[in-house]
Amino acid sequence: MSKKILSKNQTARKLSRNEKQRITIANLALIPSVIKNYIDTLVKVYRPTFTYKLKVEFFYYIIATIIRRQNTYENKALENIPIALNATVLRGIKSDYNEYIDWLIEQEAIFKAEKYEPGRSSNKYCFADFILPSLKEDSGSEIVEMQALESGKVIVARSIQESEIYEENEHLLKWFNGGLEIDFEGAVTYVEDLSYYEGEIFDLTHKKVHWSHQILTLHHKAFYATRNEESDFRLHTPLTNLKKIFKPFITYEGQELVGYDLKNSQPFFLIFLIESIISNNDRISNILSRIYSKKNCNSFMLQNLRKRLSIKGFLKDYEMFKTWVLNGEIYENMESIIKPKKRLGCYFTNKYNAIKKVTEIKKVDNIRALMKGVIFTLFFSGIKTRNSSYKTFKEAFPNLVEVIELFKEKDNADFSKLLQNIESECIIDFVSKKIAKEYPEMPLFSIHDSLSTTEKHAHILEDLMPKYIFEYTGLTPKIEEEKWKKYDYQVDYKKRAELHPELYAYNGF
Template sequence: MSKKLLSKNKTARKLTRNEKHRITIANLALIPSAIKNYIDTLVKVYRPNFKYKLKVEFFYYIITTIIKRQNTYENKALENISVALNATILRGIKSDYNEYINWLIEQEIIFKAENYEPGRSSNKYCFADFILQSLKEDSSSEIVEMEALESDTVIVSKSIQQLPVYKDNEHLLKWFDDKLIIDFQGAKKYIEDLSYFEGEIFDLTQKKIRWNHQISALHYKVFYATRNEESDFRLHTGLTSLKKIFKPFVTYNGQEIIGYDLKNSQPFFMIFLIDSIINNNDIINKILDRIYNKNVLSSFMLQKICKCLSTEGFKEEYMTFKNWVLDGRIYENMTDIISPDKHLGRYYTYKYDERLKYKVRETNYSQRDMMKGVFFTLLFCGVKTKDKHYHTLKRAFPNLVELIEIFKMKKNSDFSKLLQNIESECIIDYVTKKIAEQYPEMPLFTIHDSVSTTVEYGDILKTLMPRYVYEYTGLMPKIEEEKWKMHDYQTDYKKQVELHPEWYAYNGY
């Protein structure tokens, strides 16, 4: 035979001492029907001969984990990107996990990326071309249960309320219930009709596969939540991974949702970080201890930071930079330093991609969006980057960039992790908890630096969010309102044609 075949919620309880050392996974997962049917058929025909008893659910777990990781924020612009799997978690679920991965590779369901370097990088996996083609033909999904994977080392939670993350984040996670609805048929139809996305007209097939999975997870109530103290400490849910084009289809208890974004959030929390170090703020000291090795931090890193902060050059640069941020016009002011190329109504710049090791062209319709990307490069790229805009900013703000590079001295990702931890503690653990204490009946959802509720409570959120951000940081933020129902991204294509017909004629559209 050819290979080419294609719960009820429970209240949270306190974990016992033994359970705290066990791995917790969600019982319900969403897997594309094409992949599940293919695996089921192959298991019957070419049944694996593993050392221990076969559990087909572990195949599903590996597949759904790859899909989740491909849908994360940092991978949003990529297609079938190869992603790493957590070997510690896999080993905790099944000690013979490599046999399952190798079998999936042998059956041409997934394949291992070739950029693995022993001791320097993890194995990464993505889907084989045959599977991608199958997903194009059938985008439907099925709910699968993982209860069979429960063991002495694995806890299978029956609901989001039983996840370890729920207790400390109940004020946000309790709203993931039957009242959180997505217009599934409307969203599916929208995906089918979508031809224009983020400034380009091209084949959206692979993006549509992933988008169908996102809306299906919300529709079938396959809720999940994670928050890793050793990583960005952000609360990740089905809404944080949901593409913004689907916000108009989401309601809670039949009501539209309205959100408020913290404007220039990463530069804003960078200002809070610097002010807090200068003022020896205990909040920041605790977060710094979480991110950096205490010996490194206390021995020479803080000395370098303090030396940098004390120079007159830094103080002058910082005053300018801080005013830009608090005025809410940092990206607009950056155009005085960097002038991106403009052609036929669009802005172009070339960014050095650390992962790909070559320059890629980025396109935007506004200078502000372009400058935002340039600034994020400054915050999150490696100190040895070849990106020309990084070096332009470094010439304009040498002392400020020197400080940023000190935070990256051990690991490039440490600085981004630091700012994300600050953001998370501010928004998740302070702002939304304070609001929830005052208005326990108010639905609250977060997408990192954004807080949303139903329109009924919109004015309350608009008033309280900046108040509590100020209480936490001592800095007055600027927030932007976002009515989820107001978006019509497909119409944007018509607007762009009207505004820049010469570009579409030039490119043959």
């Protein structure tokens, strides 16, 4: 199948005003080969009778959307998690979209995992048990075109340049072109050989389906970009969803990439949030009004927050926590509060499995990873959590935790959304734009709280990133270098294979 990708000498057609008001979807999508073949066979033999003309590409779109959304940062475990589909987009493509979903359910390709409750939850879908064994045997994917789905309400973008968010994020998205490449053969071989991952040996079936999808997306240059102001406001691209184990295989115009991460980014932006509320920073006011209702934000939340922030006990908690964060030592200092115990030479933590709806015991290799998990629980769990580490931290920093809980009072997801919005505005809309304006010839890629460029330009990014983060926040950040080619996962894997060759005789199938 031919790929409609713009060459370096081509310029993307600008969208008209009417087109900008339409829903935009990407033309190229990836679908697991076994599912595509299954759908094609059934459509040919038992052609479904729908209200309007059948468009088989809509089946592909639904499947591709489920697996793409399963490939998100939130699904770190890369499991077969239930996914909510956007009814507005589906309806814009085909008014009879439920007939397509129901047909896929009847054919046992997907199943409905959650019932809709108005205002509380949406229907969610994932791959059915019937189709999973086939994915186990073949994790390959095929690229398909969605041009047939264009309608009066939907525009199918031929390239990333035609996505609805390209214009505002051009300084980052313009580098998604022919120069961005993945060593496809190397990455595929790495996945085939991998049976030991993140400290455990287990069946990697569904992970390998996702990994294959990530690799093929870059290999076929099926680039996409999304950014939703109503959720985390982060810029999502094939690189933000790429597992770190594949970073060593990525180059831009043959050059290796180097990234710079903001250390302790979520605690760092919490400090900025608190400082900004104290100083009435307009930037924070605008972001707060995006997350919370204007009435609630102005009349209740800010009054309560300012009252709590002036309490002597809070200031004592806050100054210590702030020092830990700005020194880049929060995880190390957290150990003295939590006092975790080792068992059999390892640390263990309780982790809630949302799919099974049970709490599971998970092994953690090092103290930093364990303490990072405690911080994430503190920031993103509900205020009624029974997590023991949360309670221990709250006993040590009661006033600070009470302030955090104010942000989660209506919905615990609001606080994570707030911090992600702050991070996104800082890194995407301020820092990276400043750098791109100063050095327009420098390739620049964002992965949430980090920015990356080629080795040739690494020293520029290393100098400017902390400079502009300070200009935005008034706080001095700690920046950590990450050379993609030397990423620890790859090195770790080779070392483990040398030390324990017997472990790698197991192939997970």
